[in-house]
Amino acid sequence: MTLFVNNLTHLDASLWCPRRGLIGASWHVDVELDGQLGDDGMLFDFGEVKPWLKAHLDDGPDHTLLIPLESPGLSVQACREGLCIRAQAPYAMEVRGPRQAFTLLPWREITPQRLAEHYSNLLSRRPPPRVDAIRLRLHEEAIDGAAFTYSHGLKRHVGNCQRIAHGHRSRLCLWENGSRQPLLEAAWAKRLQDRYLVSEEDISDPGLPGPRGQLTVRYQAGQGQFMLRLPRDRCIVMPTPTTIEHIAAWLAARILHETGREVRVQAFEGIGKGAFSGMSPLTRHD
Numbered sequence: 001m002t003l004f005v006n007n008l009t010h011l012d013a014s015l016w017c018p019r020r021g022l023i024g025a026s027w028h029v030d031v032e033l034d035g036q037l038g039d040d041g042m043l044f045d046f047g048e049v050k051p052w053l054k055a056h057l058d059d060g061p062d063h064t065l066l067i068p069l070e071s072p073g074l075s076v077q078a079c080r081e082g083l084c085i086r087a088q089a090p091y092a093m094e095v096r097g098p099r100q101a102f103t104l105l106p107w108r109e110i111t112p113q114r115l116a117e118h119y120s121n122l123l124s125r126r127p128p129p130r131v132d133a134i135r136l137r138l139h140e141e142a143i144d145g146a147a148f149t150y151s152h153g154l155k156r157h158v159g160n161c162q163r164i165a166h167g168h169r170s171r172l173c174l175w176e177n178g179s180r181q182p183l184l185e186a187a188w189a190k191r192l193q194d195r196y197l198v199s200e201e202d203i204s205d206p207g208l209p210g211p212r213g214q215l216t217v218r219y220q221a222g223q224g225q226f227m228l229r230l231p232r233d234r235c236i237v238m239p240t241p242t243t244i245e246h247i248a249a250w251l252a253a254r255i256l257h258e259t260g261r262e263v264r265v266q267a268f269e270g271i272g273k274g275a276f277s278g279m280s281p282l283t284r285h286d
């Protein structure tokens with residue numbers, strides 16, 4: 001017998017890509033379970049499947065930086081903070097943090113298919129009672145319109161969002177005077193794509209001006225000390241923490257500044273949640 005649960009949860013993470021660098025990701029998680037029925041006529045109570053799988057993913061890849069160990073020029077070393085990871089291509093990057101902020105994977109490149117197979121195998125080694133095999137599927141949200149991926153860290157978050165490089169793939173909806181603006185959405189999604197969003201207060205070294213400058217972010221959070229260094233032109237500096245509420249408000253202010261027209265922003269943080277912010281030349285309403 002095979003049981004399935006589609007869209008059981010989401011996985012939000014960042015990954016190092018040898019072609020694009022640091023990128024955010026959000027995937028729907030579907031699961032199939034093979035096994036035998038118990039006396040209750042069930043293979044595995046649906047009510048227990050979600051907490052069981054979510055607990056494993058939350059302790060594993062969720063809200064981590066996924067590192068492809070076989071990627072050319074990549075190195076991993078123990079350091080005072082926990083792990084120090086350096087990459088050379090497509091640009092130089094160094095990240096440090098507690099071990100649990102990273103998921104090390106034995107590949108040249110990370111794909112959702114490989115990740116799903118990897119965790120299917122790991123989970124199938126210690127399955128719940130009556131379950132013989134577990135198959136996960138990870139897939140992106142179908143987005144009809146503008147979307148972008150970004151990475152960030154929230155040092156004040158009590159949970160795993162404090163990790164300095166976790167990310168999301170998000171929809172972006174913009175209205176001017178009540179009408180959706182697909183061209184403006186696409187232009188802003190392009191500006192934000194694959195960027196690291198950083199709060200000004202977390203910059204410990206702004207680096208040299210110009211294209212070769214490296215910006216250093218450093219903070220202490222509940223799980224430990226974090227550091228990230230990457231090219232300035234991969235970063236967007238915000239005057240506030242990078243919560244989705246502040247991202248939505250920042251976008252509304254920037255768009256109003258550039259167009260001079262009233263704007264309403266719906267900014268998503270990954271799949272299915274986010275914040276609205278609106279601004280007009282005369283009044284500001286959030």
Ligand SMILES: Nc1nc2c(c(=O)[nH]1)N=C([C@H](O)[C@H](O)COP(=O)(O)OP(=O)(O)OP(=O)(O)O)CN2
Nearest residue numbers: 010012063154157159161166242243244245269270
């Ligand atoms: N009001 C806000 N709450 C949270 C924000 C935020 O910006 N505003 N941000 C975060 C983190 O950045 C985090 O990445 C969001 O991930 P989320 O999927 O909510 O994390 P969980 O695993 O805790 O949620 P699930 O529903 O279990 O996936 C957190 N909160």
